[in-house]
Amino acid sequence: MILFVFEGVKREPDLFRTIQRLYFANRDEQIVCSYNNNIYQLYKDLQEYDGDGDIVSLLMEKFAGQADNPLKDIDASADISEIYLFFDYDFHNRNLSLEEINRQVKEMLETFNNETEFGRLYIDYPMVESIRYTKQLPDANYWTYSVTRSECGKFKGVSADFSAYDSFDFILLKDHREPTEEETKEIKQNWEYLKEMNVGKANYLCKGKNSMPASKEDILQDKIFNSQLKQYVNTEDCKVAVLNAFPIFLFDYFK
Numbered sequence: 001m002i003l004f005v006f007e008g009v010k011r012e013p014d015l016f017r018t019i020q021r022l023y024f025a026n027r028d029e030q031i032v033c034s035y036n037n038n039i040y041q042l043y044k045d046l047q048e049y050d051g052d053g054d055i056v057s058l059l060m061e062k063f064a065g066q067a068d069n070p071l072k073d074i075d076a077s078a079d080i081s082e083i084y085l086f087f088d089y090d091f092h093n094r095n096l097s098l099e100e101i102n103r104q105v106k107e108m109l110e111t112f113n114n115e116t117e118f119g120r121l122y123i124d125y126p127m128v129e130s131i132r133y134t135k136q137l138p139d140a141n142y143w144t145y146s147v148t149r150s151e152c153g154k155f156k157g158v159s160a161d162f163s164a165y166d167s168f169d170f171i172l173l174k175d176h177r178e179p180t181e182e183e184t185k186e187i188k189q190n191w192e193y194l195k196e197m198n199v200g201k202a203n204y205l206c207k208g209k210n211s212m213p214a215s216k217e218d219i220l221q222d223k224i225f226n227s228q229l230k231q232y233v234n235t236e237d238c239k240v241a242v243l244n245a246f247p248i249f250l251f252d253y254f255k
Contacts, residue, residue: 001074002030005055005085005119009034011128011168012086015246018173022188023250031080033059033070039087039123040096043104053111053118056080083119085112086245088127091233092152098238102229109222122221122245125228126152129159131171131244136164137193143201143210145242146232152240191247198247205231205241216255219248 006012013032020027035042042055049058056077063069074080091101105123112121124130126147134142151158171190173179179187196212202219204210205227213219224243232239 001080002082003056003080003084003119004030004032005059005083006032006034007036007038007087008128009036014172015128015131015168017175018171018187019191019246019250021173022184022191023254031070031074033063035059035087038090038093039108040090040093040101040104042087043108055083055085055112055119082115083112084115084249085119085121086124086128086249087121088124089228089240090127090152091240092126092149092155098149098233102233105225106222109225113220113222120221122249123225124245125240125243126155128244129156130242131194131246132163132165132168133159133242134163134165134194134197137170137190137197139164139193139197142197142242143204146239147242148237148239149233191250194244195247195250198244199251201241201243202248205243216252219251224248 004016006016013034016032020030024030037045045058046053046055049061054077056071056074060071060074063071089105091098093101096104108121109123112119114120133145147155147158171187171194173184173187199212199219200210202224203213206219206223207213228240228243232241
């Protein structure tokens with residue numbers, strides 16, 4: 001079984017259902033669950049639980065007794081073959097210093113760097129709504145977009161105002177009906193545009209070239225994070241390059 005762990009209960013699962021329908025033929029082997037809290041609470045919970053990164057055991061305990069327990073058929077961590085986690089950077093979080101935020105994210109990326117071990121962590125910069133921070137697709141200027149830390153507290157509104165799209169419908173297949181062939185084709189093309197834009201931008205961050213990388217090793221999550229710190233976060237402007245994890249995951253998974 002493959003486990004997908006999302007920060008939120010609404011936006012990420014909605015987006016991932018479309019990704020499943022577009023890219024995965026066998027969805028029965030996938031378990032989707034929402035942590036319903038940010039990466040810093042997950043860090044704290046893991047430290048208090050056992051400190052060794054066993055997120056499956058943590059989640060089994062968290063969801064035990066719930067009627068909609070997504071892990072009800074899982075007996076042990078060994079039943080899960082791959083784990084993928086998706087969380088926001090949220091560096092506007094005021095409960096922690098910026099230094100502590102970055103220390104915790106760095107440690108989490110070091111722990112969750114292999115999907116067949118503790119799991120592979122993907123980070124949205126600054127949050128999942130970055131998927132919408134684009135002009136008409138394909139957006140040739142996407143690689144230049146960044147936002148300041150002060151803007152991130154209201155990024156959902158900022159991304160909505162900036163976007164060429166009134167909603168997320170340009171990348172969502174409707175749940176209540178079967179899409180037409182033309183709708184499916186258009187939405188998948190939009191995801192392909194977003195993949196090229198985000199992967200190219202990640203390569204720009206890590207290698208200085210806004211183009212598809214020679215290898216997925218060039219844009220590993222820790223390399224992206226370190227590049228964000230050096231080029232954007234730890235600067236006088238204290239900003240972050242807008243980047244979404246879902247398109248990068250698609251590139252990684254199917255590369």
